[in-house]
Amino acid sequence: MKGPVRRERAVPPRVLAAERLAAEAGFEKSCIAEVGRLLRTVAASKPGGVVAESGTGSGVGTAWLHSGLGAGARLVTVERDEELARRAAGVFADDGSVSVLTGDWRLLEPHAPFDVFFCDGGKRDDPGRVVELLAPGGILILDDFTPSAEWPPRFEGEVDELRLFYLTHPELDATEVLTTPTSSAVVAARHRAAR
Numbered sequence: 001m002k003g004p005v006r007r008e009r010a011v012p013p014r015v016l017a018a019e020r021l022a023a024e025a026g027f028e029k030s031c032i033a034e035v036g037r038l039l040r041t042v043a044a045s046k047p048g049g050v051v052a053e054s055g056t057g058s059g060v061g062t063a064w065l066h067s068g069l070g071a072g073a074r075l076v077t078v079e080r081d082e083e084l085a086r087r088a089a090g091v092f093a094d095d096g097s098v099s100v101l102t103g104d105w106r107l108l109e110p111h112a113p114f115d116v117f118f119c120d121g122g123k124r125d126d127p128g129r130v131v132e133l134l135a136p137g138g139i140l141i142l143d144d145f146t147p148s149a150e151w152p153p154r155f156e157g158e159v160d161e162l163r164l165f166y167l168t169h170p171e172l173d174a175t176e177v178l179t180t181p182t183s184s185a186v187v188a189a190r191h192r193a194a195r
Contacts, residue, residue: 009037014063014091021087022058030057034179035143036064038187042116042139043068043075049115052133053077054105054122059088061118066098076111078103080121114138127165131172134190140174142166143185147178 015036022030031039039061043051047070056062056079065075078101079085089100101107105122106129108114113135123130123142134140145163146155153160153167153176166186167174174188 009033012040012063012067014066015060017091018059018063018088021091022060025058025084025087027058027084031061031064031143032179032183034183035141035185036061038177038179038185039064039118039141040068042141042187043073044070046070046073046115046139048072049074050111050113050135051075051116051118052108052111052114053118053120054108055079055120056085056088056100058084059091059100061120062088062098062100063091065116065118066092066095069097073097074111075099076101076108078105078107078121080104109133117141118143120144124162127162131166131169131190136190136192138190140166140172140188140190141185142188143179143183145176145184145186146182147176147184 043065051065053062056077062077074097076099082102085100085102092098112133114133115135115138117134118141119130148154153163171191172188174186176184176186178184
């Protein structure tokens with residue numbers, strides 16, 4: 001009897017294109033593949049939904065989200081750095097379902113409510129507003145946390161108030177997911193109705 005066949009996990013072509021742009025631009029803060037696969041899965045769970053991202057970078061996370069979009073879904077992303085936003089927009093120039101905005105994360109507000117919100121830029125600025133931008137049943141993803149085995153979660157010896165805010169927010173069902181041995185993401189769903 002043969003053992004299991006090992007297959008490499010495919011990386012979507014637009015992700016590869018955005019990764020090349022990141023390398024060319026010297027941008028080193030792109031979404032990691034482990035988070036990218038999570039983004040694709042969550043976007044796929046909301047066919048026809050409105051998907052948002054703050055902090056486009058070179059478009060790697062955007063491309064992962066795009067790879068999970070269903071027919072009729074829309075994806076809007078915003079990046080402060082004008083050159084990065086321009087480069088990322090080029091990756092999606094042939095797809096009218098994707099809008100790349102340049103400026104502050106609050107430029108996303110007119111496009112809300114969101115069925116999926118991958119929030120990088122702005123998650124610290126106004127956490128309450130981030131939650132308000134979610135549709136009922138909407139899913140929020142926040143990455144770049146350092147795992148903490150303690151409760152309340154700690155970072156560099158102090159209580160991580162930001163992570164605690166999202167994990168205990170009364171309108172969210174939230175959990176922390178280990179994405180690598182040294183990084184985690186908070187994944188939360190907004191309640192559909194008052195409890």
